Amino acid sequence: MANVRLTDIRKSFAKTQVLHGISLDIASGEFISLLGSSGCGKTTLLRMVAGLESVTAGGIEIDDRDVTSLPPEKRDIAMMFQSYALLPHLSVSENVRFPLRMRGIGSREEQQEKVAAALETVQLGHLSERKPRQLSGGQQQRVALARAIVSQPKVLLLDEPLSNLDARLREDMQVELIEIHQRLGLTTIFVTHDQEEALSLSDRIVLLNAGRVEQQGTPDEIYNQPATSFASNFIGSANLVPVEITDSAQGPVAKLEDGQVLHLDPNEAIRGKATLALRQEDLTLSANGMGLKAKVRTRVFLGARNRYVMSLAGHPLRALTANDLDFANGQEIALAIDPARIRVIAD
Numbered sequence: 001m002a003n004v005r006l007t008d009i010r011k012s013f014a015k016t017q018v019l020h021g022i023s024l025d026i027a028s029g030e031f032i033s034l035l036g037s038s039g040c041g042k043t044t045l046l047r048m049v050a051g052l053e054s055v056t057a058g059g060i061e062i063d064d065r066d067v068t069s070l071p072p073e074k075r076d077i078a079m080m081f082q083s084y085a086l087l088p089h090l091s092v093s094e095n096v097r098f099p100l101r102m103r104g105i106g107s108r109e110e111q112q113e114k115v116a117a118a119l120e121t122v123q124l125g126h127l128s129e130r131k132p133r134q135l136s137g138g139q140q141q142r143v144a145l146a147r148a149i150v151s152q153p154k155v156l157l158l159d160e161p162l163s164n165l166d167a168r169l170r171e172d173m174q175v176e177l178i179e180i181h182q183r184l185g186l187t188t189i190f191v192t193h194d195q196e197e198a199l200s201l202s203d204r205i206v207l208l209n210a211g212r213v214e215q216q217g218t219p220d221e222i223y224n225q226p227a228t229s230f231a232s233n234f235i236g237s238a239n240l241v242p243v244e245i246t247d248s249a250q251g252p253v254a255k256l257e258d259g260q261v262l263h264l265d266p267n268e269a270i271r272g273k274a275t276l277a278l279r280q281e282d283l284t285l286s287a288n289g290m291g292l293k294a295k296v297r298t299r300v301f302l303g304a305r306n307r308y309v310m311s312l313a314g315h316p317l318r319a320l321t322a323n324d325l326d327f328a329n330g331q332e333i334a335l336a337i338d339p340a341r342i343r344v345i346a347d
């Protein structure tokens with residue numbers, strides 16, 4: 001296990017700058033996710049930690065040692081990619097042993113012991129003699145993970161390792177990753193564009209936006225206290241509603257563009273033009289209860305839940321509801337939200 005420190009990392013490809021000064025301190029044993037949409041620079045950052053990409057400026061330390069210009073094999077890291085490419089002609093155990101052989105680590109017996117331990121960790125000891133083509137996709141993924149951890153790296157780098165798996169297998173592998181992390185305590189940097197994956201796996205999430213850190217915090221902080229409109233929209237896909245906040249006899253109120261008014265938490269301090277972040281799961285819809293008037297545009301059936309897309313003050317608004325609510329397209333409904341659940345972002 002080791003700590004990782006990134007100091008003011010910058011990266012340009014030709015004239016295009018893709019990383020604009022990223023600084024991060026990752027504690028020993030921490031599981032951290034780099035989360036962001038396609039092209040925000042998360043893979044580039046991970047490849048720099050691995051030593052597969054040079055830095056344009058800035059420094060990288062692993063275990064308090066400057067590794068900025070060291071080649072990958074001198075960094076004590078292991079990386080697992082989205083395309084994990086097992087060698088088809090080798091058995092499972094030979095695949096896992098491969099990095100030990102390549103680097104000449106230990107005697108044959110020692111290598112076999114390490115391979116057996118790594119396969120036990122991913123619960124594949126019983127399939128060690130199979131060839132990759134005789135395994136399911138999830139099992140192949142676990143072999144790749146065993147191959148990454150077999151050399152007992154100080155830092156484990158994972159680049160969207162679950163994105164080729166179907167939904168069910170992904171969930172299973174997420175649980176396994178959590179358990180493996182708990183057992184081995186490896187410092188882990190996990191790249192993903194999937195917010196649920198980041199929320200469920202990480203000790204800390206670093207949200208990247210166009211080559212900069214937008215916000216970082218625990219999953220709870222990132223989910224419940226998004227600091228910016230971008231963070232609110234990215235995490236939990238909150239609805240963003242432009243408003244003007246003023247004082248009323250009953251406390252602060254937010255005025256929507258169509259003149260409707262929403263009461264805010266009495267402690268809300270922001271006044272003037274602002275954006276409300278309303279989470280889809282926090283909205284309560286009713287046919288003729290109290291609340292803002294919105295018009296139903298369409299309903300999306302999600303199995304256990306429905307998503308209603310409505311029009312509120314001319315903006316599309318999404319809400320997740322229990323699937324026993326049945327509104328017609330075009331129907332005017334009332335929309336209520338607990339003021340404590342409204343997040344106000346100053347413009």
Ligand SMILES: Nc1ncnc2c1ncn2[C@@H]1O[C@H](COP(=O)(O)OP(=O)(O)OP(=O)(O)O)[C@@H](O)[C@H]1O
Pocket residue numbers: 013018036037038039040041042043044045193
């Ligand atoms: N070798 C390269 N040469 C030129 N541009 C590159 C190179 N590698 C990456 N880029 C550019 O750098 C930016 C960041 O790419 P990167 O792969 O790090 O993004 P990402 O957040 O990991 O996205 P994705 O989830 O799609 O992999 C992109 O605009 C990409 O086109």
